[in-house]
Amino acid sequence: MATLLHSALSHTTIPYSRPGTPSSHAPKQVGFVGLGAMGSLMVANLANQHSSPNGYPPVLVWNRSNDKAEKLLAKLGQDKIRIAQDLAQVASECDVIITNLANDAVVKSVYEKFAEALKAEPSTKRHRIFVETSTIYPTLAGELDVLISAIPHAHLITCPVFGAPAMAAKGQLVIVMSGDYRSKKEIAYLFVPGIGRKVVDLGENLEKAPTFKLIGNSMILGTLEVLAEAYTLAEKSGIDAENVHNFVQDMLPAPGTIAYSDKIAHDKFDGSVGFAIDGGIKDASHIRRLTADFNSPMPVIDVAHQHLLTARAIHQSMKQEGKAVYETLDWSGIVAGTRVAAGLDGLDSRKVCAL
Known part of the structure; x- marks a missing residue:
């Protein structure tokens, strides 16, 4: 019965047949780079889903600040993950290398280190798949492909994910893929179930998945801006x-919309358990650049970008004065921009009672 259910699930959520070559079923060494709010949850689900005495080896993880890796190891145990000494070790030892990083500059730097490490190694027949899950500007995918395609038997797929940390914790992310077909097929069955609930295939052009990610995020950010204006x-x-x-x-019962509405209504702006405002500003900047490149105006994102900047400026000023409630501001704090524009306090709606 379980087999039948899994088969039915696979057909509806993964747009590929199961990999059929014997090598596809051999346990792979998986590496994961980037243990932020999303990455730490993704790798935990991946390790719990696949690492076992009869499954994959412990996931090899690396993070710029080692304390996050140590905390994850303490939580999951040595049978689920192990910590890499450096990026070169991840590149050298792993068959699948997954990255989930903060911004384009960090992504490019990490992939340059991967390429440098592998070019210095003796030639091997190990097949490697690099899986870039960060939100990046589409043209960066081409730059990464130049680096990875120079490595024998290596492929890159772009694989951004949709969903807040709460969805990541439940393994309910929506996964978008572009790139080499065989690689996408293998990663789809690695990620679902576990990391995500559904895979969307956007073909072999590596720029398509990052483009779709920005389009999707534009709708989320646009909704957030309208919520902020309405609450104000x-x-x-x-x-x-x-x-x-x-x-x-009652009227807009999408999970994400309800979650952001709750944050704005109750001033729940803790970015450490949500999406940090720096990431939101980066995404808004990428979306605005994309609209300019394609001559396709999106005024709501222009306004949202300004309100995000205002919110960040207010939060940074509060931190300097020792008055900030949260160390990291969630991007739902965008409402600070609309509140200030309307003559209200930015990050504390309770003060409206005194006006």
Whole structure:
């Protein structure tokens, strides 16, 4: 029965047949680089899904700050993960190398180190798949491909994911893939179930998945901007935030929309358990660049970008004064921009009562 259920699930969520070559079923050494809010959850699910006495070896992880890797090791145990000394070890020992990093500059730097390490090694017949899951500008994918394609028997796929950390924790991310077909097929069955619930295939052009990721994020950010503006108008006109949140739950019942509405309604702006505002500003900048490159205006993102900058400036000022509630501001703090523009306090809606 379990086999039948898994088969049915695979057909509806993975757009590829199961890999059929014997080598595809051999246990792979998987490496994971980047243990941020998303990466740490993704690698934990991956390790729990596949690492066992009869499964894959412990996932080899690396993070710029080693304390995150040590915490993950303490949580999961040595049978699930082990810590790499450096990026060269990840590149050398792994068949599948997954990256989930903060920004384009870090991504490029990491892949340059991968390429440098592997070019210095004696030639081998090991087949490697590099899986780039970060949110990057599409043209960077081409630069990474130049680095990876120079390595014998290595392929790159772009593989951004949709979903907040809460969805990542449950293994419910939506995964978008572009690149080599065989590599996508293998990674799809590695990621689902475990990391994600569904794979979307966008062909072999490596730039398509990052492009789609930015388009998807534009809709999420646009929704966030409209929520921020609506909550601000409600505050100014004397409508209680709970009434607005109840309306969102009743009339716009998408999980992400409800979650962001709850954050704005209750000033839950902790970026350490959400999406840090620096990442939101980076994404907004990428989206604006994409709209310029394709002459396709998206005014809501222009406005959202300005409100994100305002929110970050307010938060940084509060940190300098020792008044910040959170060390890292979530991008739902965008509402600070709309509140200040309307003459309200930026990050504390309770002060509206005194106005």
